[in-house]
Amino acid sequence: MASENDLKSSRISDAPAKASLVNDPKVRAIFYQFLLLVGVVWFFVYIFGNLNANRASQNIRTGFDFFSNTSSFEIGFTLIPYDRASTFADVLLVGLLNTLLVSVIGIVLATILGFALGIARLSSNWILARLATIVVETLRNIPLLLQMFFWYFGVLKLMPNVKQSLELPLFIVFNNRGIVTPEPLFSDNFGIVWTALLVAIIASYFVTRWAKARQDATGIRPPAARINTALVIGFVAIAWLASGASLDWSIPVLQGFNYKNGIHIPPEFLALLWALTLYTAVFIAEIVRAGILAVPKGQSEAAQSLGLKEGDRLKQVVIPQALRVIVPPLTSQYLNLTKNSSLAVAIGYPELVSVFMGTSLNQTGQAVEVVLVTMLIYLALSLITSAFMNWYNARIALTER
Amino acid sequence: MADTTKNSALYVRSEMAPDMPPPVRTQGVVGWLRANMFSSVGNSILSLLSIYVIYLAATGIYNFTIVNAIWQGDGGAVCRVENVGACWPYVGNRLTFFIYGFYPDTEYWRPNLAFAIGGILLFLLATPQIPGKIIWGVLFLVVYPVITFFLVHGGGFTGLEAVPTEKWGGLMLTLVVAVTGIVASFPIGVVLALGRRSKMPLVRSVCVVFIELWRGVPLITVLFMASVMLPLFLPEGTNFDKLVRALVGVTLFTAAYTAEVVRGGLQAIPKGQFEAADALGLNYFQATMLITLPQALKIVIPGIVNNSISLFKDTTLVSIVGLVDLLGAVRAGTATGTWSAPTIPVTGYLFAATIFWVFSFAMSRYSQYMERRLDTGHKS
Numbered sequence: 138m139a140s141e142n143d144l145k146s147s148r149i150s151d152a153p154a155k156a157s158l159v160n161d162p163k164v165r166a167i168f169y170q171f172l173l174l175v176g177v178v179w180f181f182v183y184i185f186g187n188l189n190a191n192r193a194s195q196n197i198r199t200g201f202d203f204f205s206n207t208s209s210f211e212i213g214f215t216l217i218p219y220d221r222a223s224t225f226a227d228v229l230l231v232g233l234l235n236t237l238l239v240s241v242i243g244i245v246l247a248t249i250l251g252f253a254l255g256i257a258r259l260s261s262n263w264i265l266a267r268l269a270t271i272v273v274e275t276l277r278n279i280p281l282l283l284q285m286f287f288w289y290f291g292v293l294k295l296m297p298n299v300k301q302s303l304e305l306p307l308f309i310v311f312n313n314r315g316i317v318t319p320e321p322l323f324s325d326n327f328g329i330v331w332t333a334l335l336v337a338i339i340a341s342y343f344v345t346r347w348a349k350a351r352q353d354a355t356g357i358r359p360p361a362a363r364i365n366t367a368l369v370i371g372f373v374a375i376a377w378l379a380s381g382a383s384l385d386w387s388i389p390v391l392q393g394f395n396y397k398n399g400i401h402i403p404p405e406f407l408a409l410l411w412a413l414t415l416y417t418a419v420f421i422a423e424i425v426r427a428g429i430l431a432v433p434k435g436q437s438e439a440a441q442s443l444g445l446k447e448g449d450r451l452k453q454v455v456i457p458q459a460l461r462v463i464v465p466p467l468t469s470q471y472l473n474l475t476k477n478s479s480l481a482v483a484i485g486y487p488e489l490v491s492v493f494m495g496t497s498l499n500q501t502g503q504a505v506e507v508v509l510v511t512m513l514i515y516l517a518l519s520l521i522t523s524a525f526m527n528w529y530n531a532r533i534a535l536t537e538r
Numbered sequence: 539m540a541d542t543t544k545n546s547a548l549y550v551r552s553e554m555a556p557d558m559p560p561p562v563r564t565q566g567v568v569g570w571l572r573a574n575m576f577s578s579v580g581n582s583i584l585s586l587l588s589i590y591v592i593y594l595a596a597t598g599i600y601n602f603t604i605v606n607a608i609w610q611g612d613g614g615a616v617c618r619v620e621n622v623g624a625c626w627p628y629v630g631n632r633l634t635f636f637i638y639g640f641y642p643d644t645e646y647w648r649p650n651l652a653f654a655i656g657g658i659l660l661f662l663l664a665t666p667q668i669p670g671k672i673i674w675g676v677l678f679l680v681v682y683p684v685i686t687f688f689l690v691h692g693g694g695f696t697g698l699e700a701v702p703t704e705k706w707g708g709l710m711l712t713l714v715v716a717v718t719g720i721v722a723s724f725p726i727g728v729v730l731a732l733g734r735r736s737k738m739p740l741v742r743s744v745c746v747v748f749i750e751l752w753r754g755v756p757l758i759t760v761l762f763m764a765s766v767m768l769p770l771f772l773p774e775g776t777n778f779d780k781l782v783r784a785l786v787g788v789t790l791f792t793a794a795y796t797a798e799v800v801r802g803g804l805q806a807i808p809k810g811q812f813e814a815a816d817a818l819g820l821n822y823f824q825a826t827m828l829i830t831l832p833q834a835l836k837i838v839i840p841g842i843v844n845n846s847i848s849l850f851k852d853t854t855l856v857s858i859v860g861l862v863d864l865l866g867a868v869r870a871g872t873a874t875g876t877w878s879a880p881t882i883p884v885t886g887y888l889f890a891a892t893i894f895w896v897f898s899f900a901m902s903r904y905s906q907y908m909e910r911r912l913d914t915g916h917k918s
Contacts, residue, residue, distance in 0.1 A: 170740040177744060184771040191770045262581050263574035264588045278898035279891045280851035282858075283865055287891070290872065291884035476756035483858050494762050504766040512755045512763070519754035 188505065203501045204229075210496055212487045214403050228497050232489035233514060239410055239488065240475040246414040247474060248467075251421025258426050273419045281416045282480050289408035289484045296404075299395055308388045310396055315404040317389040317396045324383045333376030334369070341365035405486035409478065417474045421467065428463035429455070460533055468526035472519050479515075489514065602881075603888070617879035624885040628877050636867045636889070639707015645692075645699060649710050652686045656717070664904065666911060679721050690714075703781040707862035709893065711781075715853040715863065719788040720846050726789070727796025728835075732826065734801055745797070752794035757852050760787045765859045784856045792849050799841035803834035836912065843905035847898050854894075864890055 158164050192199060204226040212219055216234045219227055257269035276284070294313055297303060302312035310317040341364075348361035376382075389399030432455050440454040479490040489511060498507045563569035575585040606623030608616050617625035629636070638646060659682055663674040690710075693700025706714065733745035752760065764787030769778050807830055815825035857866030868886040871877055 166738045170738050173741055173744060187773050188770050191774055194774060260584075261574070261577070262584050262588075264585050264592075268588045268592060274899070275895070278847075278851075278895045278902065280854040280865065280894055282854040283887060283891055283894060286865070286869065287884065287887040290869075291887055294883075295880055479756040479758045480855070480858075482758060490756070490758055490762070494759065498762075498766065505770065508759065508763045508767055512751075512759050515756060515759065516751065516754040 192505075197502055197504075199503070199506070201506055203503055203506070206501075208497065208500065210500065212492055213485075214406065214487055225493075225497055225501070229489075229493050229510070232487060232492040235486070235492075236475070236478055236488040239406065239413065239478050239481070239486070243410055243413040243417065243474050243478070244471050246410070247417040247421055247470075250414060250418035252425050254418060254422035255425030255429070258422060259429060269422070273422050276415055276419045277423070281412060281477055282483060284416060285408055285412040285480060285484060288412050289404065293404040293408050299391070302391075302396075308386075308399075310389050310399075313404065314395070314401075315407060316402045317399045318402070319386040319388050320398065320400045322385040322387055324385075326380050327382045327384065329380040330373060330376045330382050333372040337369040337372035340372075341368050344368065403486070405481065405484050408484055409481045409486050413474055413477060416477070417470055420470050420473075424463055424466045424470065425459075428459040431462045432458045457533065461530075464526065464530050464533065468523060468530075471526075472522055475518055475522070476515060602884075614877045614879040614882060617881060622879070622881055624888065625879055625882050626885065628871065628882050628885055629889045632867075632871050632877075635708060635871065636864060637709045639711055639862050639867060640705040641701060641707070641710065642699070642705070645701060648689050648692070648698065648701075652689050653713075655685070656682060656713075666908075679724070683718065683721055686714075703779050706781065708867045709864045711856075711861060712850075712853050712863045712865075714781075715785065715788060715856055715861075716846070716850045718785050719792045719849050719853070720842075722785070722789045723792035723796050724842075726793035728800050728831070730793060730797035731800035731804060732831075734797065735804055749794045749797050752791050753798070757788075757791050757855055758858060760791045761855060761859045763787065780859075781861060784859060784861055788849070788853070788856075792845065795845050795848070796842065799838050799845055800834060802841065803836075803838035804830060806837055807833050839912065840905040840909040843901055843908065847901045847905075850897060850901070851894065864893065 191197075205224050207222050208225050208228050209221050211221060212228070212231055214235065215231045216238060217227075217231060219231050254269050254273060257265050258273065260266045260269075293315075296311060296313040299312050299314060302310045305311055308319045344364050345361050348359045348364075352358045387398040389396040391397075436458060437450055437455055440450040445453065478488055481488045482491040482495055485491065494507060494511045498504055501507065562572065564573065576582045602623040604623075606621060608622060608625050608627060611617070611627040612631065614625070614628070616627065634643065634646075638649060641649065656678075659674060659678040662668055663671065663678050668674075688694075688696050689698070690706070691701060691703070692698030730745050730749055733741050734749065736742050736745070761784055764783045765780065768783050768786060769776070772778065811829055811833065812825070815829040820828065853863060854865040857863050857869065862870060868890045872883045872886055
C-alpha cells in the first residue's frame, strides 16, 4: 500500500521525492568527512600541544636556526670541501651528495647486472639458467643489512693491511682501508676537450634523428653508429691536439702508514655499493624475466616471418613491448635502492641518514626538525623519480586506437 | 613418347645409395647435453664458465664450512690460526643468545610454548584443505597476540615472573616484530585501501597522503622517528617502551604497503560485483564486508605473503635503533673480546643468513603455491 502511494505521488508531483536528511548519501558524505576533518585536526593539535610542552620542559630549542651553526665534527668522505667549521647546512648537502653518489652508481650497476641475470635465467643453456636461478633465489631471501654486514665486517675488513696491500693492475691498490686508484689530473685548458665531447654528443643525437627519418622515408639505413663514433673520437681528438691540453695520472704511493695521492674509496662505500647492487639486481632480474615472458611468442614469430634479422627482432619488436611491462616495477626498484642506501648508517658510510639524522641530531638535539627535513628529502627524491618515470612510461606506453 | 621414357631412365639410380651417417643423438645423456648445454660454440663457452663458477663456489663453501672449520673449543682463541674456516663453537656457544637474547634461561619454555602455538595456528590457517578459516584467523590475529604477550612478558595476574622487553632478543624478537607488524598493520591497511577508493574527496586525500608519505621514506627514518619523536608527541611523563616504539613505526610503515596490495585486489574485482551489491540494496558496510572485501582478500593472499617476506627481512633494521634482534645478537657477539677471530663475523652471518633464508624461502614458496591454487583461469 505505502509503496504504491509513494510511487503515485512521485509520478504526479513535479517536486523531487524528499528522502529523510539522515538517509541522503550526500549529507552523510559531508557528515563523515566533517568527522574525519575534526579528528585529524584534533590529532595534530594534540600532538603539537604535547610537543611544545615537552620541548619547553626539556629545554629543546626549536626552529631551523641550527642550519647556520658550525657542525664541529669531521666527515670521512665528502664530495665537496668540508671541515669542522662548516655549518649543518653543509652537513646536509654532504650527506645528500653521498646518498646520490651511491644511489646513481648503484642504479647503473644493478640495472646492468639485473638485466644480465634476468636474461641468463631465460637462457636455453640449462646450466647457465640454473646458476642464475641459484644466485637470484639465494640473494633475494637474505636481508640486505645482513648482506651488507657480511661484505663489510666479513670480507672487506679482513683484507690485508696497508703494508701488505694487494697491488692490482693499472696501479690500483686494495687493502683494508678500501681501494686507492690513480687520479686523473686535468690541465687548466682541458675544458675545451669536455666542450668538444659535449658538442659531439649533441651532434650525434641529431645524426641519430636524421638517420631514423631517412630510414622511414627511403628505407635505406644510414650507418648512424659509425658516423657517431667517428664524430665523438674525431671531435675529442682534434680539440685535445689543437688545445695542447694534457692529462697526467697521479699514482698512489705508499708513504709512512698510508698511501698518498690517488683517489681513496673507503671500504664502507664499497660494501654499501656492492650489497645494494647485488640485492637490487636480483629483484630487477625477476622483473626483466617477467617482462620478457609477457611478450607473446607470436610477436617474435611474426617478426621472423616479416624477414627481420635476429637483432632487429629483439630491438624493434620484443624489447619495446617487454619494456612496457618492465618500466613501472623497475622504477620502484630504483626508489627502493635509493631508500635502502640509508642502511649505510649501520656501517658508517656518511650518507644523509648517517650524518644528518645520526650525528647532527645528537649534536643539536632538535629531533623533530632533523627527522622532518630528512624525511622530506627522501619524499622529494621519491616524487621526482616517479614523476620522471611516469613521463617516460607515458612516452613508451602502447598507443591504442 | 618412347624416347622420353628411355631418356628419363638415365635418372634412375641403378645401385644402392651409400648409407647416411646416423642422425645426431637427441636422446639420452649425450643428446640432452648437446641440446641444452653445447648447442653452439658460444653456449659451450658459457656452460664451461658456469661449471667453473659453480665448482669454485661449491669447493669454497665446502672447505670453509666443513674441511677447514673449527668444531670444538670454548673461546675465540681456537679460531685464531692461519687459514682457518668457519668457527662453529661461536654459534654453538651463543646459540641460546641468538634465539632468546637476554631472556632468563629458566623461562625458555614460555617463548617455546608461544612458538609452538603460533606454529600450529599458522599451519591450520595456511593449509587450504583445513576448514574453519574464520575461526583460525580470529584465533591467530586476535587471541594469539594477546596470549603470547602475557605468556612471554608475564607479571601481573599471570603469576609468571615478569620479563621486561629489554631482555627480549634474538630470533624471538625478530619474530615478535615481524608477526606484530603483519598482524597489526593488516586492519589498518584494509581501512586505508578502502579509504583510498572512497568517493569522498577528503577521506581519499587523507588516505593518499598517509600511504604515500610512509611509502616515500626509508624504514630506517621511520624507526628513528618512532624512537626520538614519538615520546615528544605524547603527554609529558608518558614512559614508552623501546620495543613498542619500534613496533609502532614498523606497523605504520607496513600498513601503507598492505594498503596498496589490498587496493590492487579491490581494483581487480569486476564492477558488476559492486553494482550487484547495490542492486540487492546492501549498504556500503554490508556490500564491503559480504561481497567485495572477501573476494579482494582472497586475491591478495600472495601479495600479503610477499609483503610479509619484505617485513621479515626488514626487521633486521631494528638493530640500528638499539634492539637486539637475531642480526643484532650475532653482531653483538662478534664485538666481544672472548669471541674475536678473523672468521667469526662470517661464521655468525652465515648462520643468521641461513635462518633468514629458510623463513623467507618457505614463505615465497607458499606464496607461489597459493598463486597457482587461486589462479582459477578466469583471467584472459
